[in-house]
Amino acid sequence: MRVSSRQRQFDALVRAHSGDLYRYAYWLCGDSALAQDLTQEAFLRAWRSLDSLRETDAAKAWLITILRREHARLYERKSFDTTDISELELDDRDLLTPEQLGEDSIVRAAMLQLEPKYREPLLLQVLGGFSCEEIASELGLGAAAVMTQLFRARQKLKSLLGGERSEASA
Amino acid sequence: MNCLEYRRLLASDPRRESAAMQAHRRECSGCAAHHARALGFELALKRSLSVPLPDGLAERILLAQTTAERGNRGRSRRRLGWIAAAAVLLAVIGLGSYQLRLFSALPEQLITHLGHEPESLLTRAALPEKDVLQRFTQRGVRLAGPLPAGISYAQPCPVGLLPSVHMVMPEPEGPVTVFFLPSHQERRGDYSRGSMRVRAVPMAGGTLALVAADDGRFDALESSWRRSLEGEAEVAAGSR
Numbered sequence: 576m577r578v579s580s581r582q583r584q585f586d587a588l589v590r591a592h593s594g595d596l597y598r599y600a601y602w603l604c605g606d607s608a609l610a611q612d613l614t615q616e617a618f619l620r621a622w623r624s625l626d627s628l629r630e631t632d633a634a635k636a637w638l639i640t641i642l643r644r645e646h647a648r649l650y651e652r653k654s655f656d657t658t659d660i661s662e663l664e665l666d667d668r669d670l671l672t673p674e675q676l677g678e679d680s681i682v683r684a685a686m687l688q689l690e691p692k693y694r695e696p697l698l699l700q701v702l703g704g705f706s707c708e709e710i711a712s713e714l715g716l717g718a719a720a721v722m723t724q725l726f727r728a729r730q731k732l733k734s735l736l737g738g739e740r741s742e743a744s745a
Numbered sequence: 746m747n748c749l750e751y752r753r754l755l756a757s758d759p760r761r762e763s764a765a766m767q768a769h770r771r772e773c774s775g776c777a778a779h780h781a782r783a784l785g786f787e788l789a790l791k792r793s794l795s796v797p798l799p800d801g802l803a804e805r806i807l808l809a810q811t812t813a814e815r816g817n818r819g820r821s822r823r824r825l826g827w828i829a830a831a832a833v834l835l836a837v838i839g840l841g842s843y844q845l846r847l848f849s850a851l852p853e854q855l856i857t858h859l860g861h862e863p864e865s866l867l868t869r870a871a872l873p874e875k876d877v878l879q880r881f882t883q884r885g886v887r888l889a890g891p892l893p894a895g896i897s898y899a900q901p902c903p904v905g906l907l908p909s910v911h912m913v914m915p916e917p918e919g920p921v922t923v924f925f926l927p928s929h930q931e932r933r934g935d936y937s938r939g940s941m942r943v944r945a946v947p948m949a950g951g952t953l954a955l956v957a958a959d960d961g962r963f964d965a966l967e968s969s970w971r972r973s974l975e976g977e978a979e980v981a982a983g984s985r
Contacts, residue, residue: 586807593803601796611799618806619813682793700758701791707758722757729756733786 585622592638593618595702599639602698603646605687613649617642636713639703643713685735693728696721751776759783851929852936852943854905855956859922859941862911865898866922869915872896880910886927889949889976893969896923914966918959921966925974927951935960949974 596617600610620641621628628637686694699710711721746769754766759780762770770777799805859865874892877899881888884901897920898913904924912923931952936943942960946953946967953970955963 582811585810589803589806589810593806594798597798597802598794598796602794607796607799611802611805614802615806615809619810622810622814678789679793682790683796686794698794701787702794706761722754725757726753729786732790 581625585618585625588621588625588628588634588638589618592635595635596638596642598702599698600642600646602686602694602702603643603691604649609649613642613645616649617645620645635703636705636709639699640713681736682732685732688735689728689731693724693731696724697728697732700725748773748776752779755780755783759787851904851907851931851945851952851954852938854907855922855924855943855954856938856941858902858904858911858924859956862900862902865900865911865913866920868897868913870897872899877912880912881925884908884910884925884927886910886925886949886951886974888973890972890974892973893966916957916962916966918961919957921955921957921962923966923970924954924956925949925951925970926954935963946971 593614597610597614600613600617601607604610604613617638621638628634686697689697696710696714699705699713700707703710705713707718707721707725710716710725711718714721716724746765748769751766751769751773755762755776762780770780871894877892877896878888880899880901893914895914895916896912897915898911900911902909902911904911904926907926907929909924909926912925914921914923925948927950929952930947930950931945931954933946934944936945940958942957942963944955944960944963944967946955948971951974953967953974955966957963
């Protein structure tokens, strides 16, 4: 069967960015199954409007925007249970040392306790690799406001993790 | 740049240091150590945020997309199928009604044809005989006798699906339209359609048809045309 160039472009897009999008979705909603649904829905929407994607470099930011809208829509439709820290999944444990496992579990729990206005720019920076200006554009904020949120996000995270202890042990 | 400013900027984006920040870090051992700790924290943070990916995530997304796409295409194809079927049905109905008109009874077809060529009744001047003969020749008909006089219009026309020589003879009672259909055998009959009278007469292997509002000249014209088409001998033998 002959595959269209549009389909090939979409395949490449999925393979290149589905992981980042899933992780971003996971940290938006705190639920693996929901994050998978969100990721899939975002990609299906991306497929329908694939012609609007003109630059390869803009693909990730474009997909993140779609995912955030999809998440907002989902949030409008139904309310979610809050995530219990004890339910956090930790896979591939064999690859990590016990210290790292403990560390990741604590960091993840702390991350979910961050308010969304701090968590979201931090996710975009750490997972997405976006600059302050790009995050500001994505969130519709000023660059200075984003810098302040990022500063406070790290301060709060460190505070939740026990301050200097986490910084020193990292 | 002082240490407070450096650390504030570093906390907002630890992986991007401006030239001024780098210059400060090189000169300040406290901030250099802080930078190293900040990068360590970022590394640990990124590792922690990188939750494991579900198995086959990309494949499941592609499966959902291709399945949805095939469904859409199927719906589009079905829609096109319905449109094509409707078009075929309309074409059949259209062709059917056209065919019905083509195969309707000869008197109706003759009167319908008259409506298509109203200009045939406008002239009264007789055509040169050779022009009329040429129309018969075009239809593969050889006359056996002389042409009746006073033919003002002659064209080789199809009447429905039947080839004919279409003529007009301006008689004193009004014009009489004469058709000779060389390859069609119609039973003899006189018909009335609205204000029009039609006579069909089998003649010379075909059919002679006379159409007029007044049929007073039909008998005389029938005899004249029989002489032309079948000759004196046939008329004498009483081929009617």
